[in-house]
Amino acid sequence: MAPRISTLILSLVFLLSIFVAVSSETDEYDDPTVKTMEAFSGYQIHEPSVQGSFSPLSVDTETLQEQIDELSTFSDAPAPSVTRVLYSEKDVQARRYIKNIMGLSGLSVREDAVGNIFGRWVGSEPELAPVSTGSHIDAIPYSGKYDGVVGVLGAIEAINVLKRSGFKPKRSVEVIMFTSEEPTRFGISCLGSRLIAGSEELAEALKKTVDGHNVSFSDAAKLAGYPNEDLSSVFLKKGSYSAFVELHIEQGPILEEEGISIGVVTAIAAPASIKVEFEGNGGHAGAVLMPKRNDAGLAAAELALAVEKHVLESGSIDTVGTVGILELHPGAINSIPSKSHLEIDTRDIDEKRRNLVIEKTHQSAISISKARDVKLSEFKIVNQDPPALSEDSIVKATELACQELNLSYKKMISRAYHDSLFMARISPMSMIFIPCYKGYSHKPEEYAAPQDMANGVSVLALTLAKLSLS
Numbered sequence: 479m480a481p482r483i484s485t486l487i488l489s490l491v492f493l494l495s496i497f498v499a500v501s502s503e504t505d506e507y508d509d510p511t512v513k514t515m516e517a518f519s520g521y522q523i524h525e526p527s528v529q530g531s532f533s534p535l536s537v538d539t540e541t542l543q544e545q546i547d548e549l550s551t552f553s554d555a556p557a558p559s560v561t562r563v564l565y566s567e568k569d570v571q572a573r574r575y576i577k578n579i580m581g582l583s584g585l586s587v588r589e590d591a592v593g594n595i596f597g598r599w600v601g602s603e604p605e606l607a608p609v610s611t612g613s614h615i616d617a618i619p620y621s622g623k624y625d626g627v628v629g630v631l632g633a634i635e636a637i638n639v640l641k642r643s644g645f646k647p648k649r650s651v652e653v654i655m656f657t658s659e660e661p662t663r664f665g666i667s668c669l670g671s672r673l674i675a676g677s678e679e680l681a682e683a684l685k686k687t688v689d690g691h692n693v694s695f696s697d698a699a700k701l702a703g704y705p706n707e708d709l710s711s712v713f714l715k716k717g718s719y720s721a722f723v724e725l726h727i728e729q730g731p732i733l734e735e736e737g738i739s740i741g742v743v744t745a746i747a748a749p750a751s752i753k754v755e756f757e758g759n760g761g762h763a764g765a766v767l768m769p770k771r772n773d774a775g776l777a778a779a780e781l782a783l784a785v786e787k788h789v790l791e792s793g794s795i796d797t798v799g800t801v802g803i804l805e806l807h808p809g810a811i812n813s814i815p816s817k818s819h820l821e822i823d824t825r826d827i828d829e830k831r832r833n834l835v836i837e838k839t840h841q842s843a844i845s846i847s848k849a850r851d852v853k854l855s856e857f858k859i860v861n862q863d864p865p866a867l868s869e870d871s872i873v874k875a876t877e878l879a880c881q882e883l884n885l886s887y888k889k890m891i892s893r894a895y896h897d898s899l900f901m902a903r904i905s906p907m908s909m910i911f912i913p914c915y916k917g918y919s920h921k922p923e924e925y926a927a928p929q930d931m932a933n934g935v936s937v938l939a940l941t942l943a944k945l946s947l948s
């Protein structure tokens with residue numbers, strides 16, 4: 479069903495381009511090369527570097543929106559919610575849909591052992607490291623249809639835009655659909671891009687990883703059509719790409735509030751997560767007097783406040799810390815908590831500063847346990863990823879693209895992290911943000927306006943074009 483609709487749309491686009499080609503024959507340009515290119519591409523070829531000139535970059539927003547809507551139907555939750563979990567039946571169907579669209583756009587498609595999907599537009603110098611772009615299409619339960627998706631379907635459309643304009647890349651241009659950016663099924667975020675970046679640790683851990691229903695990662699992968707268990711085959715060497723640029727909805731309110739079209743990301747904050755457990759003796763809420771208590775719940779409460787204090791001590795607005803989980807055992811009103819469990823998330827764009835928060839939090843946990851005579855039975859740093867800075871040359875290329883397209887932009891920090899954080903380990907990286915309604919994300923109300931998507935795709939197309947010639 480889905481492929482048939484796409485074929486139909488593509489045929490329509492083709493017919494339309496013939497129509498445009500025929501109707502543009504009266505063009506005043508006499509240069510035969512330009513004429514040929516125009517007739518071939520269906521668009522007027524102008525140098526886009528002249529301020530305010532007509533831009534040859536025309537985004538087929540309607541088709542892009544149709545594809546986004548169509549992709550959102552591969553969901554385990556009723557519309558407008560989207561639930562698409564790694565290697566589920568719907569995920570497999572959605573993957574097929576993406577591969578099909580890549581194929582229709584003339585990209586050569588390959589997949590690796592975990593299902594990262596690559597669609598390459600071969601450049602005139604294919605031996606050079608390609609320029610890459612991409613994002614993810616998995617969706618956490620009951621979320622929306624734009625997160626990640628805009629950066630995959632939008633990237634394919636960016637290539638279509640360049641093809642229609644007659645542009646010929648020197649470096650190949652590659653669109654990547656990353657496997658499992660969301661941690662929903664196996665508790666690991668950015669699974670595909672971490673592996674691409676060469677995480678041996680993760681390749682090893684995945685051999686023993688199971689989901690909430692005790693299905694192993696390798697069984698789930700096999701079932702989805704990925705039987706190759708050699709996960710090191712996914713690793714890509716540093717230098718495999720000359721650049722990586724990800725288009726994404728902002729997932730925050732700044733661009734919309736300030737009426738700015740494009741966010742040029744200069745750094746991605748990186749999270750660290752910590753699990754803490756305190757154990758005390760518990761007891762009856764009436765019978766045990768205050769001096770005799772060692773209350774694990776109060777230790778947790780004190781630590782939560784300590785996290786806030788250490789974060790604020792950094793003096794930077796970019797340092798944040800959250801105690802998102804705080805559980806007490808046995809959880810009864812008339813029982814002193816005998817156990818407490820906290821999960822702490824702290825982020826920064828400065829790794830040293832963030833790690834200092836972790837160190838101070840650890841010291842506080844130790845001193846609180848001593849003062850309250852509870853046992854600090856666990857203090858585990860679950861992950862501690864380094865933040866990433868965008869590459870100057872890519873930021874400049876994107877800024878230039880915005881100027882040439884007459885679009886307002888601002889430099890900003892990505893406070894959520896993305897596959898780009900891991901791509902930064904093997905490639906120069908940057909990101910392009912577009913506004914989204916009220917900054918909503920990870921819920922059904924998530925929305926990006928067609929014009930904003932069109933702006934993002936144009937800027938991405940022009941950025942890729944510049945990078946492919948450099």
Ligand SMILES: [Zn+2]
Nearest residue numbers: 625626659896
């Ligand atoms: Zn995302």
